[in-house]
Amino acid sequence: MPSDDQRAVDQRAVDRLAVDLLARTDYGRIATSMRALPFLAFARHIVSDGRVLLRLPRSCGYHRACGGSVVAYGSDNLSSARPGEALWSVQVVGACSPYEPTAAETERFGAAPRRVDGEPYEPVYLSVEPQFGTVHSTDGGLERHFEHMP
Template sequence: MPSTDAIEAPDAFELLGRVRYGRVATSMRAMPFMAPARHVLADGRVVLLLHRGLGCHRTCDGGVVTYGADNFGSGADLLWSVQLTGTAHVVDRPTESELALLGPVPHRMDGEPFDPAYLRIEPRFATVHSLDCSAERHSHHAP
């Protein structure tokens, strides 16, 4: 899987393994669409847990999608963002080990009961961006 940043693709998977949630992006009726998803990494693929009520899983099935996650809310000095692009396919039921890694299903999404749907992404490209905020936290700004 080619990487488009100085950080190699294996690092993209390692970083994704540090967080549980991200966003899948596709187009729906010719308009950009993003949906929150929980992810796990299995056999070089990304398995997503989505809310069926959004309809995103059907739109993504067989198409090229982008999945992104980051640590922006972590308060860390080194912030990062990972983006994977590849083909997505609906999975009727993930393997037992994938389900165990995904953990419990959320209770509600946008006020309605969460109805699980699953996608498996075969990544083709990975991009990692990093932002070093350490100097920002330790510098004093003039008024």
């Protein structure tokens, strides 16, 4: 049976892996609650200094429910895995706050859509400070690929 120290080291490795995998994708889903009801919203993301930075459409108003709350943010390779490649999904949970990206970070987000749900697109940015992560994969693919991680 693993000791508490081993579980802590293992969880830190999972936390790092979760953020590393998010860095491989461009879009994901943020989950929290609004007026006591759960919701999911799509977001563009980048990883910067261990934080997950999000760009959402202001017109949806989801940023108001997310900022100042604990959120879950996740992504996967379900639609981008090559034939025979292991599938994975990842999520991080952490405190979310409004964020003002640097010019370099804004550039990393790339071009924004012109419209969302018929409304002109106006971006709003959030930062998620991951507190813990989870990673799930098929066929042990990630375990074999990342077994060199400390």
